[in-house]
Amino acid sequence: MTYTIKEIAASLGAEAFGDVDLSVGGVAEPAMAGPQDLALAMKPDFAKGLPQGQAQAAMLWQGADWQQLGLKAAIIAPRPRFAMAGLSAMMDPGQGYAAGIHPSAVIDPAAKLGADVSVGPLSVISAGAVIGDGSVIGPQCFIGTDTVLGQGCFLREGVKIGARVRIGDSFIAQPGATVGGDGFSFVTPEESNIEKVRDSLGDAGEAKAQSYARIHSVGSVSIGDDVELGANACIDRGTVRDTRIGNGVKFDNLAQIGHNVEIGNDCLICAQVGIAGSTRIGHNVVLGGQTGVSDNLFIGDHVITGGATKVLANVPAGRVMLGYPAMKMETHIEVYKGLRRLPRLFRDVAKLQKAVSNPGGND
Incomplete structure (x- = not known):
């Protein structure tokens, strides 16, 4: 099943740019995308993989310059990760279960x-x-x-x-x-x-x-x-x-x-x-x-x-x-910091004990 960029954008409530009649039949990570895939470059870091792949279209983040990324078309959604819910539903090939009731049921x-x-x-x-x-x-x-x-x-x-x-x-x-x-x-x-x-x-x-x-x-x-x-x-x-x-x-x-x-x-x-x-x-x-x-x-x-x-x-x-037992996050973090300080505290106490037991030092 293939969809045009325009059809996908309309289904997701997103904006389509460029050659909106371009068709794609699947989704892929940018570096692994083929010519018929929609690359999922939803963050600038993800877009760095586009040159390694062959994608002609991608889903991008708000404000992305799709032309500078060398794409023919792009879909830009206000919240790309949320748009993934609808996009993945469209592209899911399913499990291949046959319709009807199997004779062995x-x-x-x-x-x-x-x-x-x-x-x-x-x-x-x-x-x-x-x-x-x-x-x-x-x-x-x-x-x-x-x-x-x-x-x-x-x-x-x-x-x-x-x-x-x-x-x-x-x-x-x-x-x-x-x-x-x-x-x-x-x-x-x-x-x-x-x-x-x-x-x-x-x-x-x-x-x-x-x-x-x-x-x-x-x-x-x-x-x-x-x-x-x-x-x-x-x-x-x-x-x-x-x-x-x-x-x-x-x-x-x-x-x-x-x-x-x-x-x-x-x-x-x-x-x-x-x-x-x-x-x-x-x-x-x-x-x-x-x-x-x-x-x-x-x-x-x-x-x-x-x-x-x-x-x-x-x-x-x-x-x-x-934590175990569970406590408020800020309390748990303070407890953890205290645990990390214990070795230093033990060393300081050992030094104090030594000083008290031998107040004159080597004299």
Whole structure:
């Protein structure tokens, strides 16, 4: 599929310059771009690669001199990186899934499929499942009993969705994602060693061997519209009430969301984040990669955590948190500066101790 520079600019709400009827069929980094590619030179530093490639057109930054860069045409957007969202959608060749229902798919007669639904090879759709119009179920997917999937959803290969899950429109799940696995809920007949440590802040008392009984997850998962779930990410079902995910939430790969967790709208949950059971997350929260959040906590709106932050207490709205345990960013930086000064402090103290123990020196 090819587009003219004029068509692309109009679709993105950007300005087109030069030979606007020039056609391109793909995007590329400037140094690797061919004659039919639109080079992504969205910063002056990126534009330095243009002479190494063969691009005739490029997407540039505001105020760029496209003629001086030797181009025949250019697209200039107020915010080039945001324009990339629309541009990448236009240029995405997709996964090549065939339309219609593959003959190897297993679809229960009691399932309901909307108009223009595509189901890939070896996928299973269980009784009572409802699949919205225009949805694509990739190969080797599983959709459980009485699960509802909204319109325009897209499940990549190997996605698994358990029974009675409710998912809104425009849901995207990357390969291997799982929604509706049972929560990690186990209990001992008597107070466990873990509970003793938690209550005493470290003293387990007289520890003894214990076995664990399983608490079944009778709740499910409720997910809003326009949510994306990364590869091998997992959202557990609730113990009694549903685990709830708001609209517009984006999960990166390998995220783990525990039972009964509630996440507000438009949050970013980065790679390898783990959120323990019954924690509540506000709106527009960003959890950096490998952030860990303990159970039964509350994180307010617009909170941001840096990579590998470990949240062990409630976080008020608007905070930027770093470290283990998590603390305000400015506090964490001061603590880090203090740690770096410790070797010098130890040397100074050693000199003082020596001076005090030998006040006369060599005399």
